[in-house]
Amino acid sequence: MAIFDVGSLAYQTTTVVSGSASTIFNLSPGGTALTSPRDVTLINQGTVNTAYVGGTAATIYSGIPVGPGAQLTLQGTALTMTAITSTGTTTVIAGLATVASVV
């Protein structure tokens, strides 16, 4: 359903930790602003810990739980995303996606 443009500047890999939220999708990766980014997908590549995904400064109470191996795809306007774990670390990859237009 979703295809990463892995060669794109928008493709981002982040180690998410507990205690404070990490930015997992940056609208200006490497200091270069993405042009009208839309359709973002992310995958929790970890095998143990859930990533709680949200907007600014996600917490384990305010974030959407994305379990190990699970994927979340936003079809629409991309915004900065952050994530946090309740314990330990996990790796989240995020990037622009090609999505089917289905309602």
Add this chain to the structure above:
Amino acid sequence: MVHTPVSATIPTVVYTPSAYGTPHAFLYNEGSSPVYLGGSGVSTTQGLALAPNDKIRLPYAGGTIWAVSGYQTTSPEGTVITATTTFPSGTILTTAGGTTVTALFTVGMWIAIESGTPRQEVAQVLATNAGSVITSAPLQYAHGTATTFWQLTAQPSLVKSSDVGAT
């Protein structure tokens, strides 16, 4: 298919995972205002923003998802001198300007404290008394001196949850 009205004041469950198979979620903002998705403590700053007509899909969604809608802040505005929380009753916001200011906050009014920051909270006015605004439930954060709170005007929205269930 479920259509869930989403308010700015109290997080609303928009998706509950199925107890069978592989639960998946497909949420669509069919309202006219943004909604913010997340856990039970979701807020407009910490939630994942979903603009009108935008969609989100989780092929495996093992956790419940809540949502709140956006809001605008409007007068009156108050500035905190001290905030004292007593559990489980509420938080007393002693306010600069005394009764002249607090009289503008009426019982039942919804307010936003430290709006636009990660410490933002939404609360309902239980009472005003001697220069203080008292919230109907304890605030989560210890809001310090000079933080501000405003009346909020809700911008409710509607979330459609389709393709919900398990495969």
